[in-house]
Amino acid sequence: MNNCQECGKPLMGRIDKKFCCDMCRNSFNNRLNSDSHNLMRNINNQLRKNRRILEELCPDDKSKTTKHILLAKGFDFNLITNIRPTLKGSIYHFVYDYGYLELDNDFYLIVKDKRLEK
Template identity: 50%
Template sequence: MKENTNQRLCEECERPLFGRTDKKFCSDACRNSYNNRVNADATNFVRNVNNALRKNRRILVDFKNGVGTKIHRDRLLRAGFDFDYHTNTRETKAGEMYYYCYDLGYQVLTDGEVLLVSKPDD
């Protein structure tokens, strides 16, 4: 009996494939395993960025006591706040820059002070 050298194999486990001609995986488990392995670097990067953003927001929630709360940036840093991570920015007509972590934000003032704010309703 002649061996079939054109046998299609699963891209993850290399078992023979049966069925549709465009099939790439023998099972959902192999498809998931393959995609998780291929996307691991990108997934870890996104996870780390999202964790930093959520942590920043939690810190803002902890320190914000109402409208116009001011705090020294060193207190935010000691709590683990990372000024490199924010979801968006807004510049006022007066040229003041606000940085937001989702719905909560801050404006860096003089002398190391930071004004904590909520995102304005659009």
């Protein structure tokens, strides 16, 4: 006879049963995944914040800003969703539908990807 992987109570029923009840199964899995969930939650929150910052600074299709302004608003340059190289060799870093291109003297060009709109 097996015991519940969460509370240790003896299990009744199917031979491959791992938990005595849904509450034990949920508690076990929540505890097992809590670290990765916190990490993913924090990353997703920062990605949403990055997108909001770019959206705020780019009310039209294109705009320019400085690195100082982006950092002051809490932008994290380490978190992006994709990279798009141009034919000329420049690299746009995207956060969902907003991208930025590093220019000279700590300036950045911000663009909105119209292809993703419906």
